[in-house]
Amino acid sequence: MYTTSEFAVWIKQPLPNAGVVIITHAALPKYIIDKLHVAIDDWDQVAYLVVKQPSELMLDFLRAGSDQSESNPMTACHAGKLLQSVSKNCFLIDVEVSLTPNLAWLGSVCGHKLRFVKLGPSEPSNAAMDQQVEKILSMARTLAKNVLEESCMI
Numbered sequence: 001m002y003t004t005s006e007f008a009v010w011i012k013q014p015l016p017n018a019g020v021v022i023i024t025h026a027a028l029p030k031y032i033i034d035k036l037h038v039a040i041d042d043w044d045q046v047a048y049l050v051v052k053q054p055s056e057l058m059l060d061f062l063r064a065g066s067d068q069s070e071s072n073p074m075t076a077c078h079a080g081k082l083l084q085s086v087s088k089n090c091f092l093i094d095v096e097v098s099l100t101p102n103l104a105w106l107g108s109v110c111g112h113k114l115r116f117v118k119l120g121p122s123e124p125s126n127a128a129m130d131q132q133v134e135k136i137l138s139m140a141r142t143l144a145k146n147v148l149e150e151s152c153m154i
Contacts, residue, residue, distance in 0.1 A: 005078040007057035011037050014047035014086050019147030020140045021086055021112075023103050024095045026052040031126065035133045045144040049082065054102050061109060079109045086112065089150065091143040093117055095136055115139060 004010055011033070014021055022036060033050060040046040051057060057079055064077035083106065092114040094103045099118070107114030117139055119132045 005057075005082060007053045007060065007078050008049055008051045008082055010082075011048040011050050012040055012046070014090070015044050016087070017044055018047045018087065018090055019045045019144045020091050020093060021047045021049055021083075022093045022095060022136060022140060023049045023051060023106060025054060025097075025103065026050050028095065028097065029129060031129050032133055035130065036136060039133065039137055040140070043144075045147070046140050047086070051103060058105060061105070077109075079106060083110045083112065086110065088112065089147060091115060091147065093136065093139055093143065095119065097121070115143065 022040070024033065024036070026033075028050075036048060040048060061077045061079045064080070067076065088111060090112055092107050092112045093116075094101050094106065094114055095117045096102060097119050101116050104114055104116060106112075117136055119135065
């Protein structure tokens with residue numbers, strides 16, 4: 001079962017063979033969110049998580065980590081519940097518009113490898129946003145291929 005919280009929502013939930021989870025802020029233009037969703041809809045190796053309240057999600061994670069009475073703080077926080085069913089060999093892709101990787105800390109929640117994609121300032125044109133979507137999908141393809149190659153070598 002995949003958890004959705006008040007802080008984040010799965011646009012496309014990870015399947016057991018997922019190798020990549022794209023993570024974006026809900027403030028990303030709806031056009032980009034929709035294009036990503038459509039592009040990965042039939043792609044079993046890729047999931048998509050949209051964070052609605054990144055600051056609150058991080059504070060919840062930090063509170064859970066500082067609570068010494070909790071035996072497993074990662075399952076006590078929303079971020080841990082969101083990511084606990086994602087395979088440990090899965091890559092997270094933090095997609096950001098700002099220079100600061102505001103969601104990169106999610107890689108430390110359950111120990112996932114994380115990559116960062118910085119999008120430039122978005123022009124209002126669909127063509128410019130299509131280029132940004134392709135930049136994200138290109139990284140997802142590369143990482144998904146890496147995960148598949150690693151699993152074949154085992």
